[in-house]
Amino acid sequence: MIKAVIFDIGETLIKYNKPLNWSVLYRPAFENMVKECRLTFTEADYKNAIQALTMYNTRTYPREYEVKSDDIFIDILSKITCTIPDINKAKHVFYSFFRNEVSEYPEAEDVLRELKEKAKKVCTLSDVAYGMDNKYVLEDIKGLLKYIDFPFTSIDIGFRKPNPTGIFVLAEQMLIRLDEILFVGDEEKDIKCAKNARVKSVLINRSSARKCYGQDYEIKSLKEIMMLV
Structure with a gap:
């Protein structure tokens, strides 16, 4: 019997309306940060900042351990000549650039409400x-x-998918067995994470493309989860 459902967030519960790989947005994101924080970047600063950020792009350089934002920005600061007096404001402006078109999938709230109603x-x-x-x-x-x-x-866990540690931690927090858990996500790493943790995997595939990641179930809408629980 399924007692818990674990969801990925981006492109599963909410849509960011951004490409999965943000590399094409690095320059405009930094330009926006420079403008809003009244900084002065040289061309060399832009080049070095982008190069430093690229090393944390998990689409290009996959990793299973997580790195915190302060560590990333400290690394970026070490590569540029510009002084950033308020790193927290700079981070806020930078990250907000990628979040300006966030929206929930229409069925998300109804499905989560129904899951809670079913305990x-x-x-x-x-x-x-x-x-x-x-x-x-x-x-x-x-x-x-x-x-x-x-x-x-991944900030809470310290590891990124497909490392299964997060599922193990959640199972322990919930006092629920692994065979009582569904994991729902939209990417191959979500399915691999579920497989690595030995929980049932659900791929949400809203496109017409065929995606064979070894998923136990495939759904087109979050509403279909209710048939699995």
């Missing part, structure tokens, strides 16, 4: 982009938080 535990386990602090992710799902028992990200 199912609801959790998230999502990898953050470039060490993005949890406060941004939680803001993105603020309309859904009242239904989520444990809103976890």
